[in-house]
Amino acid sequence: MIELQSVAMNYGGGELFADVTLKLAPGSFHFLTGPSGSGKTTLLKLCYGELVPSAGQVHLFGQELRQMRRDDTARMRRRVGVVHQDCSFLDHLPLAENVALPLTVAGRAADAAELAELLAWVGLAPQAQALPPQLSGGERQRAALARAIIMSPDVILADEPTGNVDWEMSLRLLTLMVELNRMGKAVLIATHDLNLIRAAKSQVAARVLRFKGRRLQLAGADL
Amino acid sequence: MTRRQPALAAGRVVPPSGFTARLTLVSAAAMAFLAVFALALSMATGRLASRWNDELARSATVRISAPAGQMAAQTAAVLEVLNATPGVASARALSAEEMQALLGPWFGPDLPLASLPLPQLVEIVESAAGIDAEGLRLHLAAEAPGAVLDDHARWRRPLVEAAARLRFLGMVSLALIAVTTAAMIVLAAQAALAANGQVIRVLRLVGARDQFIARAFVRRFTLRALVGSALGTAAGLGAIAALPAADSAGGFLTGLGFSGAQWLAPFAIPPLAALVAWAATRAAALTMLRGIR
Known part of the structure; x- marks a missing residue:
């Protein structure tokens, strides 16, 4: 579904990474790790078309990224659920409408029962009418996950989803991701939390990709 | 929702x-x-x-300046020329009262009109076809030397x-x-x-x-x-x-x-x-x- 072939990224001040080849197939579960600034967020952005690589090819659902028109990009993003590092909500709309936003922009009405079920699944039913700034870090992360999956996407990309939450909440978010993966969705989580990766290995056959020396490597069993 | x-x-x-x-x-x-x-x-x-x-184009004026003795004769000659000119719907010499009314705003109502050497004015109303101003001027000059045609074009x-x-x-x-x-x-x-x-x-x-x-x-x-x-x-x-x-x-x-x-x-x-x-x-x-x- 998402394929990167010999991709290099260069922001102008030198090369961030090069020769990255990656394929996200249905049902796969990947972790992406590496030091800060090694390109984890950049790689995720390539996977949903917010950035274009300096070299190499990115295929998103069969389309080459550079050949996609703006409306193609919009349609592709409806098939990719992204949990952003900073969550990015519309602060003037209540949580329920924020979670349903992907449906709204696609011109579809949210089914009230399904939305309530989704909010209950991430444990946010009581906060449905709260505004995003009133939520705690963990609540925002779970809301971001709910928004990422409301369109029933084929791929879920998460950038440091456990960045601002305690260990208990991290495990809860991880369990939610594992449940989604069991439903056949491809999952890619960028994180530098090795404990989270270890915790995941007991639940799911996850592969760990690590940025080292500007290259992406498949990490061995040393984790 | x-x-x-x-x-x-x-x-x-x-x-x-x-x-x-x-x-x-x-x-x-x-x-x-x-x-x-x-x-x-x-x-x-x-x-x-x-x-x-529209309004100004359909009217013109002939001004006759002549010694008192010749005024009546020249006025008659001008009217005769005008009545024979194509494009003139009607031509009419202004009466003393009308002249008084025209001049009143400038000289006051007590103007002794008769004692002034005023030119005689002839008002022309043109038909839709209009008049040939140049031809009429030449014709008037021949018949009545004191007559001047003003077709208002100059100030209109x-x-x-x-x-x-x-x-x-x-x-x-x-x-x-x-x-x-x-x-x-x-x-x-x-x-x-x-x-x-x-x-x-x-x-x-x-x-x-x-x-x-x-x-x-x-x-x-x-x-x-x-x-x-x-x-x-x-x-x-x-x-x-x-x-x-x-x-x-x-x-x-x-x-x-x-x-x-x-x-x-x-x-x-x-x-x-x-x-x-x-x-x-x-x-x-x-x-x-x-x-x-």
Whole structure:
């Protein structure tokens, strides 16, 4: 579904990474790790078309990224659920409408029962009418996950989803991701939390990709 | 969550903007108010130009300056020539009373007319075909040496030109108002787009098409321009209707306004303002969106 072939990224001040080849197939579960600034967020952005690589090819659902028109990009993003590092909500709309936003922009009405079920699944039913700034870090992360999956996407990309939450909440978010993966969705989580990766290995056959020396490597069993 | 129409939903995703919204409304109203006056000016001067053209073109005057003894004979000769000239509907020598009435405003009512060597005036009313002024002049010179034809062209032309120029300036003002309205709405829309950069990025990331995002802004500014210019147009029309009535002798100032079907023209201002706002906001939004992947 998402394929990167010999991709290099260069922001102008030198090369961030090069020769990255990656394929996200249905049902796969990947972790992406590496030091800060090694390109984890950049790689995720390539996977949903917010950035274009300096070299190499990115295929998103069969389309080459550079050949996609703006409306193609919009349609592709409806098939990719992204949990952003900073969550990015519309602060003037209540949580329920924020979670349903992907449906709204696609011109579809949210089914009230399904939305309530989704909010209950991430444990946010009581906060449905709260505004995003009133939520705690963990609540925002779970809301971001709910928004990422409301369109029933084929791929879920998460950038440091456990960045601002305690260990208990991290495990809860991880369990939610594992449940989604069991439903056949491809999952890619960028994180530098090795404990989270270890915790995941007991639940799911996850592969760990690590940025080292500007290259992406498949990490061995040393984790 | 209730079911909502997509258009309304598109409006809601952008946060409400109280103060700038009112500014756009007020500016659109002011521009529409000015547009009504520019339109009134154009139409009034247009009417004036065509009225002067019509009325003055259909009349001419022959002035006869001759010694007292020859006056009657030359007047008779002039009338005879005129009656035989094609294009003259009627020709008539002005009576002493009429001359008195014409001169009264300048010399007062007690003017001893008989004691002054006044020229005799002959008023010509032309038929639709008009007269050949040059041919008539030559003919008059031969029959009555003291007769001078004045077809009013000399002083009519600058007046008609001035009126036409005023009308042109009115049109230029209308065009300037339209351009200013567009510029003002582009500025307001760009401010709104910049202030909502975060909202736009979030919408784009969750899969919104450019059309959807642009629509949220375009809808607002189009509605504001429509409502604002409707208010401004209503106020302008009220002000014009409340002007003192113009009498037939009124100059162009008291004649400022609309007549008959012209009253319908200002009603085109609000839809046109809305159209300008629609195009301006759409262009601004799509330009801004090109910078966000």
